[in-house]
Amino acid sequence: MHRFLQEFLDALDRDSSLSTSTLSAYRRDLTRYLESCEARGVTGPGEITAEIAAAHVDGLRESGRSAATIARSLSSLRRFHDHLRITGDCPSDPTIGLTPPRVTRREPDPLTVDEARRLVSAVFGENPLAMRDRAILEILYAAGLRVSELTALREADLLLAHALIRVRGRGARERVVPLGQAAVDGLTRYARFGRPSLLGPIDIESDDAPFFVNAQGRALSRMSVWKIIRTAALAVGIDRAVNPQILRHTFAAHLLDGGFDLRDVQHLLGHADISTTSIYSRADDERLQALHRAYHPRA
DSSP: HHHHHHHHHHHTTTTTOOOHHHHHHHHHHHHHHHHHHHHOOOSSSSGGOOHHHHHHHHHHHHOOOHHHHHHHHHHHHHHHHHHHHHHOOOOOOOOTOOOOOOOOOOOOOOOHHHHHHHHHHHHOOOHHHHHHHHHHHHHHHHOEEEEEHHHHBBBBGGGGTTTTTEEGGGOOOOOEEEOHHHHHHHHHHIIIIIHHHHTTTOOOOOOTTSSSSSSSSSSSOHHHHHHHHHHHHHHOOOSOOOHHHHHHHHHHEEEEEHOOOHHHHHHHTTSSSSSHHHHHHHHHHHHHHHHHHHOOOOO
C-alpha cells in the first residue's frame, strides 16, 4: 500500500508549484488514511470501498479533528484516488459522494502595537540562540512571512544593505519585501555573530545552507519557530495564542491601520487573490463601524 503512496508523492514532488509544507500535509493525511484502510483488512488500493473511505472520514470527526483538517484530508484522498484511477491501480473513486464539512473562516485576531513591541523585545542577549530568536521575531513582524517562508530563507535572500528580503512563496512565486531598521539590525547581528557560531564546521558559504539554524547547525523546524514565539509571548505576559500566523495577521493589520493600500498589502503577503487579503480590511471595517457608532451624532 505504501508503495502507491510513495509513487503518488514522487509525482507531486515533480510539480514545482507545490510547497514543502503542502507535500508534508499530503504525506501525513494519506499515511493516516492507508493505516486506517490496512486496519480494516485492505491489502491493495483496489480493495478500498466507499464504505472504508467514509469510515476513515467519520473516524477523523470522532477523534475531534477540526473541520479544516477534515476538509484538507478529504481533498488529499481525492487527489490520491485521481492518481490511482489514472494509473489503473484503483479504477473507481471511493471518495465520490463524501461531503467535506463546512469550514468557517476565522477573522484575524492581530496583536496590538504594544503587544507586538513587547513580543519582539522579549528576547535579548549575546548568545547565538538569543540573537537568532530575536532576528526571527523581528522579521516575522516586519515582513509578515509564513513559517515555511521563514525556514526556507537562505543567506542570499537577505539584501540587508538595501533593507530588503527575497521571499519564495507558494506556487514558486517570489516577492521582495522591505524591512524596517529594527529588523535589519537584528538580522545583521545574527548573520555576523550568531549564525557562524551555530553552523560551526558546516560550510557557511554554501548556497543551500539555511539562514536560520538550530543549535546543531541544521535547518530550523516549523515547530521550533512556534516554540520560540510561544516562549517569548509568555515571557512578556501575552496570555493568548500567539503563533507565526498571528504575527502575519498583525503585520497586515498594522500596515492597513497606518494607511497602506490593500493591494500593496496583498503583494507583501504574497497572496495570489486579493479576496484572501480582504479579510484584513473586513476586520478593519468592523473597527471603523464601532468608532462611527461611538462618535457620530446620528449613528
